[in-house]
Amino acid sequence: MSTSYALADSATMLRRNLLHAKRYPSMLFGVILMPSILLLIFKFVFGGALEKSSGGNYIDYLAPGMLLMVPAYLTASVAVSIVTDSTKGIVNRFRTMGITQSAMLTGHVIGALLQAMLGIVVMSGVALLIGWRPNANVAEWIAAFGLLAFMSFALNWLAVALGLLSPNPEGASNAVFPIIMLPFLGSGLVSTDTMPVGLRQFAEYQLFTPITETIRGLLMGTEIGNSGYLALAWCAGIAIVGFFWSNSIFRRQTD
Template sequence: MTMLRRNLMHAKRYPSMTFSVVVMPVILLLIFNFVLGGAMQAGVGGDDSKYINYLTPGMLLLLPAYMTAAIAVLVSTDVTKGIVNRFRTMAISQSAILTGHVMGTLIQAVLALGAMLGVAALCGFRPEATPIEWVAAIGLMLLIVFALGWLSVAFGLAAPNPESASNMPFPIIMMPFLGSGLVPTDTMPVGLRQFAEYQPFTPFTETVRGLLMGSEIGASGIISLAWCAVIALVGYLWAKSLFRKQSR
């Protein structure tokens, strides 16, 4: 709880990173809907007014993707400034140093999701989800944030400085664009379509879209949970290994 409070205080005192993580996906939502929506609508079918319903679930997945950079930078900053070495000498749980970053990100993610959904609603987003489906969709989003959060912690520990830490999650930030967030994967060239269908953000997007809009989910839900488990486990074990090595 102490480390969680510390990270929330940092977010409050230095809001620029949190602000950019929330605002950039919102700006991209507005650009894709109002600037490119008319052209991209051809890939999803239907009239232009409904593209926001297809687009919003994919844009929601930008939030956990962008948050990876913020977590990595914060962890790397703690390591390079030496505060982590000070924490290691104290009679506290060593895992709390890293867990505080992940838990703080979950709280910020709730606020970011609320902001994104509010803007999408103003743009015409009209979900058809029941209360249970809303809970499932938000729960999945937070699970994705949790999984990517641990991977981001590992990025921050592995990076030599905060500048490098901000660049390491770049492939993750690009993945929502290379999935089914903007257009269906069957409209893509063969090589890109194969990549899009087998990367994690496509089942993430299809599951969230299915829960919110009532479309077919199929096996995407199970695949999404499996991806979250794998990413969280790899990130946690990698971060734990790096933290132990640095302590020695």
């Protein structure tokens, strides 16, 4: 099938995905606004103590790391949506319509990417309202949002694969739970220097830490070092693995 047909089918699946999000606003509320609520909790419940210990404005440290919560939370929505389609027979209906095999998966990924960027914009607005003061120029903002989009794209493909492997929506939400927890175990909330040795080593080498440090460096002017290269490598690796893994699973299930 030609590339033009594949693109057209993917666009159709994207519209379907966005219509589903519009019809079920409660799920959209959960995955987009919940990270912003967590931002408020960490700022106003824990921020006082952490700000005194750090000697600085905690929201300036916290906000860049919390932006990564949005793509992480959206993996649950992607995985659940994929397994719902797979278990309700909609895939077989699409096959009889001659739709490009990977179009359904691509529609979910791009739809979730658009929702993630909306959530990131919302969280950025909330953070600015409660005192976040980034000093980035236009190019640095574009680079930061580009990296966040790349990360969301990569995690969405991984979530698709995990959703396809899951027997039901409950299993899908459990499968992506480690992804949702990883931002809490990196440098997004506190410096890794304050952590016990074992946890600090894990936090320093897991994927969210270099991405967090890159976003923080772009928006707040802190040192990035080699975190930028590591962040791009993590995102590219996850995207490639997730894309080929999910398409391989999907082909086996639909043959």
